Amino acid sequence: MKLLILTKNILAETSFQSKLQQINNEVFCSTCLLDECFSMDQEMGQLLSCFDAVILSETVSYQEIFEIIPRIREYVPAIVRKYESEFTKGYEEERTEYIIDQRIKGNASLEEIRELCQAIEQKQAEHPKARTFSSRKRRTDEVDYRFYNFGFSKRERIMLMCLYENRGQYLSRQELCKKIWREEGVTDSKMSALSSCVRNIKEKVEKSGMDFSPIDTAWGRGYQISDEFYHLIKAEAEFKKSEGHKIFDVAENVL
Template structure:
């Protein structure tokens, strides 16, 4: 399973495309606000390194795409330009000179999408690990979480140490009400998230289970983990 970062000017435009990606088992982060952040100079974009593919929507103007590619190409992650229409060979050559890996159809079949992405598997198993000094907080973007684990952490973090129900988490995570499947999946994700934070020497209960009510991020986590600027943008999308 791969993590995909999808830049767009209109997240609603991407719903069917996202669904196709998820049918193939990929995790997708769709962002509008992150476009402007990535165009700023001297920004720490280490969060981007957790992704395996970057897709630039057809809703983004060519001029902005060029700027984004210049900012993102240093991460050596395949960058796809999504388009409603096939890109001519000459135009594709120009895009590749800028750093675009290839183009991808806006309404592809499952098979076409699968084969396109599988042609550029370069780092799907790569995990980023940074060992912090003991006297410093660890940046959230430096903890090797999967896309879903990161999203779950941010949901809990946004509650400011207040309990959030399983029903609300299910709606925020998967946009559907809780059921046996989502509750089982959530329990597994909570365990994995706690284990990964503990493996980075985050101490305390980390995530508390409030029986009959939901989950709560322990306040001690705030003293040990810092949510950096890029991750704050992700919080704003929840």
């Protein structure tokens, strides 16, 4: 599963994060995303929807918890509150209008965390708006896969990187040819190869079971990366960036 810990202090989550990772979860721990939740926008909602659950650290105050939960509720299948004392648990449970799906102590054992993850998986399956991309809609003859296992060729990866880096604007066919083939220039054969590249990318993503296109096409304007596919790349890049990689290096690798 893909889990997001929102905290005031990343170092305070080291032990808990390690236990989550020991049972094969991808765990992203962030302080800046906690701040972003207070001014929730569409892009932040898209990012949150990439996770199976959000875990709110005990370093986050009661008042902040009550402000955050209504903002993120619709975007994630499960909200987990990590706490230290029974007082915290009892106080927050009295605020019944702010529903927390699961609670767990910060010093929970590996077995307790394992059971928490099973409960999250069950909750995720019930969530109508869950957008978990490791279990996205597929045909019955397809196997499960993780992020970006689409089998893109090197040229297809380069094209997607060009569109990713220019998100929000259309690139003309001529511009893309220059970026992909550089000194070779724009020729009829390159334009034809570009069209095949776009078609292949769309076919590979469609075969994966996704219900949206990775590339938006506008007649006379060219191509741009779709918002949905941009956020897929960005979410994986955020995971890797926390490990010290540069975002564009990561995006190229995961594609």
